Amino acid sequence: MKNYVAIDIGGTAIKYGLTDAQGNFTAKKNRPTLAREEGGAGIVRKVVEIVRQYQAEMPIAGVAIDTAGIVNPVTGEIVFAGETSFPGYSGTPLGKLVREACGVPCVVENDVNAAALGEYWQGAAKGASSAFMMTVGTGIGGCFILEGKAWHGAGFSAGEAGFMRLHGEQRIFEEAASTRAMLVEAAASHNVSPAELTGEQVFAWALAGDADAVLAIEHMVDNLAEGIANIYCLLNPEVFVLGGGVMAQQDYLRPRLEQRLEALVVPAMRTSTRLEFARLGNDAGMVGALYSLLTSTTI
CATH class of the missing domain: 3.30.420.40 (ATPase, nucleotide binding domain)
Structure with missing residues (x-):
């Protein structure tokens, strides 16, 4: 071995x-x-x-x-x-x-490309001919996988979804749809510093009925869905994988995201893409890097 x-x-x-x-x-x-x-x-x-x-x-x-x-x-x-x-x-x-x-x-x-390759090889996108993975954290990253290969772009920066612009927003995508954006809004409504909050705390407040926490999450979901919808329409991947620590809240987020996507993307462009949540956790990047090593033709 x-x-x-x-x-x-x-x-x-x-x-x-x-x-x-x-x-x-x-x-x-x-x-x-x-x-x-x-x-x-x-x-x-x-x-x-x-x-x-x-x-x-x-x-x-x-x-x-x-x-x-x-x-x-x-x-x-x-x-x-x-x-x-x-x-x-x-x-x-x-x-x-x-x-x-x-x-x-x-x-x-x-790291994001590697995580996408890991999910393609051993995780949520296993067996798919095409996949896009978006990681949501302090910022937002992305990677498109086609037939087992990451699309790197001419300058190796393809998939940088966090720098997209949303309709009517002066901010870039990650400033409006990241976990940090949610924390900043929730912190302001609770008179605390964002550094004192975690995503888990905001979701715990929301599940307990805190209206301000619910609103902060809803705003993140709205903006996130708009960015995802753009990628659905542009790339039509077989699988769209969401990763990052906040995506551990799958039970809360999935129905809300799917509802928004139904409103934003016509069925012909939406029904062929399935929404998945990452499965490999913190190992995804290392698993994907190993996949890249094993399939490399340049070393």
Whole structure:
């Protein structure tokens, strides 16, 4: 059995684990990213340390990485990452550096793209010929999958749904439809800071009958449905997958989103697309990065 190292690089933590070729993890750990303090060079150093630690114990067949930022999946270079959160990370040839330091194949993929590939391979979009995944959190990301391949776009930034514009809105999509947008509205109506709130708290208030919390969620759902409707009409995917922590509230959100979509999208464009909620949780990115490694023709 071959062993692979899968690594998820986020702004707060680097999650990583040992997995087989089917995406079954035998070990999972995490460590702080410290991106602001140590920059891109620190991230590279940590990734190499993680891989070498596993290599000291057993043969490793390859390394699969998903990361925040715009990524060139062919070369494994970080094309762009915000300097505020990831100073010195843009331009880092991460895949090349890991391959040279560890002597094994390595692929690097954007975190949302990887999550979409994971859901396509092992999750909510398994078996679909086409799928679009939208992740809803502090921001909103997206990825279109066609015949098992992520559509990256000419500059590797395809699927960035959060930057779309909604009708009548001065804000971009993620400023109106993200979890953060809901938290900001709920916080204002309850005279607290958004930093003091979680999505779980807002939904708990709503389920208890708090009208202000219900309204904050309704506004998020309205805006989210408008963005989803645009993608339904543009791409007509077989499956539309919603991911992100707030989507754990599937029982509350699904009927409301489906009701809005019925009103926004004509049946000919809507009934062929099924709405699903992500199933792989925090492992989706690592599973998708592994899928990318196993199907890569460029390493």
